Structures are given as structure tokens and as C-alpha cells.
Amino acid sequence: MPDRPRHIPIGQEGDVAVAIMRARQQSQEAGFDVSTSCRIATAVSELARNIIKYAGQGEIILRRVTAPGTSGIEIRAQDQGPGISDLERAMEDRYSTGRSLGLGLPGVRRLMDEFDIKTEAGAGTRVTIRKWL
Amino acid sequence: MESAIDRTNMSSGLTADELMALYRVDEDDLQRIREHGRIIEPRLGELIEEFYAWLRRQPEYTRFFSDPDKEAAVRKLQQDFWRLFFEAKVDDDYIRGRRSVGEAHARIGLSLQSYFAAVNHFLMMINDTYYDGSQSGDEHGATVNSVTKMVHLDTSLAVESFSVAMNRQLTEQSRAMMEMSTPVTALWNEILMLPVVGIIDSRRAQDVMTAMLSRIAETRSTVIILDISGVAVVDTAVANHLIKITKATSLMGCECIISGVSPAIAQTMVELGIDVGNVKTTATLQDALTQAFRQTGIVLSGQ
Numbered sequence: 001m002p003d004r005p006r007h008i009p010i011g012q013e014g015d016v017a018v019a020i021m022r023a024r025q026q027s028q029e030a031g032f033d034v035s036t037s038c039r040i041a042t043a044v045s046e047l048a049r050n051i052i053k054y055a056g057q058g059e060i061i062l063r064r065v066t067a068p069g070t071s072g073i074e075i076r077a078q079d080q081g082p083g084i085s086d087l088e089r090a091m092e093d094r095y096s097t098g099r100s101l102g103l104g105l106p107g108v109r110r111l112m113d114e115f116d117i118k119t120e121a122g123a124g125t126r127v128t129i130r131k132w133l
Numbered sequence: 134m135e136s137a138i139d140r141t142n143m144s145s146g147l148t149a150d151e152l153m154a155l156y157r158v159d160e161d162d163l164q165r166i167r168e169h170g171r172i173i174e175p176r177l178g179e180l181i182e183e184f185y186a187w188l189r190r191q192p193e194y195t196r197f198f199s200d201p202d203k204e205a206a207v208r209k210l211q212q213d214f215w216r217l218f219f220e221a222k223v224d225d226d227y228i229r230g231r232r233s234v235g236e237a238h239a240r241i242g243l244s245l246q247s248y249f250a251a252v253n254h255f256l257m258m259i260n261d262t263y264y265d266g267s268q269s270g271d272e273h274g275a276t277v278n279s280v281t282k283m284v285h286l287d288t289s290l291a292v293e294s295f296s297v298a299m300n301r302q303l304t305e306q307s308r309a310m311m312e313m314s315t316p317v318t319a320l321w322n323e324i325l326m327l328p329v330v331g332i333i334d335s336r337r338a339q340d341v342m343t344a345m346l347s348r349i350a351e352t353r354s355t356v357i358i359l360d361i362s363g364v365a366v367v368d369t370a371v372a373n374h375l376i377k378i379t380k381a382t383s384l385m386g387c388e389c390i391i392s393g394v395s396p397a398i399a400q401t402m403v404e405l406g407i408d409v410g411n412v413k414t415t416a417t418l419q420d421a422l423t424q425a426f427r428q429t430g431i432v433l434s435g436q
């Protein structure tokens with residue numbers, strides 16, 4: 001897999017499909033098993049859908065990362081939407097302002113090894129997640 | 134926060150002023166273009182003639198200009214365009230016009246390669262072949278620069294709306310494919326089955342639900358199997374849809390069994406924290422069918 005990050009613009013539901021497929025493919029190429037690739041692709045799906053639902057548009061960036069003795073995959077989901085006003089609650093299970101299950105963000109955290117979220121009211125949201133082999 | 138790609142902003146349309154700033158076209162440029170127009174315009178008919186001679190030699194030509202009336206009409210439009218170009222009035226009307234040109238080209242399926250080649254050919258004719266040599270070297274250099282900037286601005290508009298139109302076509306195509314792919318099949322008396330493949334979005338989930346409910350009403354089936362073994366991921370949104378679908382079918386007196394839940398999907402759903410409640414799920418289609426038979430009282434002999 002090339003080390004260059006792959007940018008996937010997210011603006012409509014069809015883009016979510018592209019992001020899911022790319023994430024799954026890249027995970028498998030990076031050496032993850034089917035089950036872990038499924039987790040990674042699902043995490044990407046959650047973040048991409050949040051972008052569409054709450055920010056309208058943004059992008060997903062996939063890239064290969066390395067650390068001493070291991071390697072993995074990093075996904076960044078960023079948008080310039082309204083941001084998350086109550087981040088603490090957004091990270092709790094079953095909190096949703098969109099009348100959904102409210103399991104997306106906390107679920108993504110459970111699916112991945114590393115999870116980082118930065119958000120600012122009016123400026124946008126950036127979620128960075130990693131999974132190691 | 135920086136973002137490398139801001140597609141909507143690009144396609145939602147910059148205003149005339151914003152575009153001029155982006156391409157660094159100012160009043161002096163426009164003035165030079167108008168002056169250049171006075172040199173070119175008397176020979177515009179000739180120039181277009183030569184352009185079509187070139188065009189006829191291009192491989193794509195016969196595909197688009199099979200009948201002579203069409204060529205005449207397009208030729209007229211082109212002549213109008215160059216008059217407008219040399220008027221050098223970049224306002225929102227002008228921009229709207231250029232965008233619709235891009236769309237028209239996408240509609241007929243012209244390749245971008247051909248479009249760029251044609252623009253390039255025009256640029257060469259205007260800056261060089263049809264220039265009468267009346268300006269000083271510096272003056273002419275500045276004019277070529279102005280004309281080129283303006284042609285780039287213009288091309289960007291056409292190409293941009295071209296790609297928006299292409300994207301729209303692609304979306305429509307995939308939508309059409311999706312719509313064709315909700316085949317609810319009667320497997321047995323009172324037992325229906327629907328395989329879903331690929332990615333489920335909210336629109337697709339709605340299609341699936343509608344297709345299922347109307348077939349249930351038609352056939353009075355009591356069990357419907359929704360096989361998701363071909364679904365790429367089950368995230369919270371998809372799970373939410375699946376739960377809603379099973380609720381709706383049971384309101385109609387039909388139990389929904391979700392089959393084809395792979396080990397990978399099962400583990401992912403558990404980690405996401407999805408509680409499917411009393412939705413019936415099975416690993417394989419065969420398991421679902423066995424359950425369905427039992428429920429409808431069908432006994433297979435020889436088992």
C-alpha cells in the first residue's frame with residue numbers, strides 16, 4: 001500500500017460507500033484479518049455518516065502508520081460543521097441529537113485502539129482513530 | 134481547520150467577483166481583451182471556419198456532428214460566444230452561461246481531452262494565427278497573458294459543471310441499480326426472502342422496507358427472511374434500520390428473521406453496543422429457513 005494518505009471527500013451518501021470500501025480494502029492490504037477489517041470499515045462508516053448527518057460535508061483521510069515493532073492504519077474524519085457542543089455527553093452511549101441510537105462515537109472508540117476527538121463550536125470536528133496490527 | 138477538499142463550495146458556484154480574484158483577472162485584463170477583440174472580430178468568421186476544419190479531422194467529430202444542421206447551430210453558438218468573450222464582461226449571467234456549456238458537453242458525452250484540445254486550438258489561433266502584429270511586443274505579451282487567464286477561468290467553469298453533471302449521472306446510475314435490487318422472492322407458502330447486498334443507506338433501507346411490506350400484504354406471508362450475508366458493514370444506522378424493519382413487519386403479522394450475520398459482523402455489532410432486542414437473527418440462510426419451516430408448520434420428510 002502506498003504511504004500517501006488517501007483523501008475521500010464526503011458530501012453525500014454515495015461517498016460513505018466509497019469510504020467503507022476503501023477502508024476495508026486498505027485494512028486487508030495492511031494485513032488485518034477479515035474481522036478486524038470489518039471493525040475498521042464500520043468505524044469509518046460511523047464517522048462518515050456523522051459528517052453527512054451533522055456537518056453536511058467533510059472528508060475522510062486514510063493512511064498507513066508505523067510504530068516501533070508494529071504498523072497499523074489511521075483514519076481521520078474532519079469537517080467544518082457546527083462542532084459538538086456537549087462532547088462529554090456525545091461520547092456516552094445512547095446520547096443522540098439525531099434521534100438515532102447514539103452509539104456511533106462511543107462504539108467507534110470501542111472498535112479501535114486509539115481514539116482522539118477535537119471539536120470546536122462553529123469550527124468543526126476532527127476525529128482521529130488508529131488500529132494496530 | 135484546514136480541509137484539502139471542499140467540493141460543495143467549489144461547485145455551489147463562486148460569484149463573478151470571486152472568480153476574477155481567483156484567476157487574477159482585473160479591469161486592465163478586460164480592457165486588453167476588448168482591444169484584442171477589435172483585432173480579431175473582423176476575422177471571426179474565418180477563424181471559426183478554420184476551427185471547424187480542424188474539428189473535422191478529430192476522431193470524435195462524426196459522433197457529434199452527424200447532421201449538417203447541428204454543425205451550423207453549434208457554429209453559430211460558438212461565434213456568439215467569442216463575441217461575448219471579447220466584450221469581456223464577467224458577470225453572473227456570463228458565468229451561468231459558461232456553466233451550462235459544461236453541462237451540455239457532459240450530456241453529449243464529449244471527452245474532457247477533446248474539450249481541452251479545442252480550447253487550446255482556439256487559444257493558439259487567437260493569440261497567434263489571427264493576430265495582426267499591430268501591437269508592440271510588450272503590449273502583445275500582456276494581451277496574451279490576459280486572454281490566457283480569461284480562457285482558463287472560462288474553461289474551469291465548463292469543466293467544473295461538466296464534472297458535477299458526470300457525478301450526478303453516476304449517482305443516478307447507482308441509484309437505479311439499487312432500486313432494481315430489492316427482489317423479494319416467495320420461497321415457500323407464506324415464506325418470503327430478500328437478499329440485500331452491498332451498502333445500506335437510509336434511502337436503500339426505506340426501499341427495502343417498502344418492498345418487504347408490500348409483498349407481505351400481497352402474499353399474506355407470515356415469515357420473511359432478510360439475508361444480509363452480502364452486506365459490507367452493519368453500523369449503528371444500519372442496525373437501527375434493521376430493527377425498524379422487523380418492527381414494521383411484525384405489525385403486519387409477519388415475523389422477520391435476519392440471516393447471514395457473519396462472525397465479523399456479530400463481533401462488530403457487540404462492540405458497537407447494539408442491542409437487537411428480540412430481533413431473530415441467524416448465522417446462515419439455512420438456519421433461517423429451518424426456523425421458518427418450523428414456524429409455519431412445514432415438515433420436510435426425509436430429514
Ligand SMILES: Nc1ncnc2c1ncn2[C@@H]1O[C@H](COP(=O)(O)OP(=O)(O)OP(=O)(O)O)[C@@H](O)[C@H]1O
Pocket residue numbers: 046050051054055079081082083084090091095096097098099100101102103104105106125369370
Ligand atoms: N461530525 C459531527 N459534527 C457535529 N456533531 C456531531 C458530529 N458527530 C457527532 N455529533 C454529535 O454527537 C452526537 C453523538 O454522535 P453518535 O455518532 O455517537 O450518535 P448518533 O450519530 O446520534 O447516532 P448513531 O451514530 O448511533 O446512529 C450526535 O447525535 C451529534 O449531536
Ligand SMILES: [Mg+2]
Pocket residue numbers: 046049050103104105369
Ligand atoms: Mg453517529
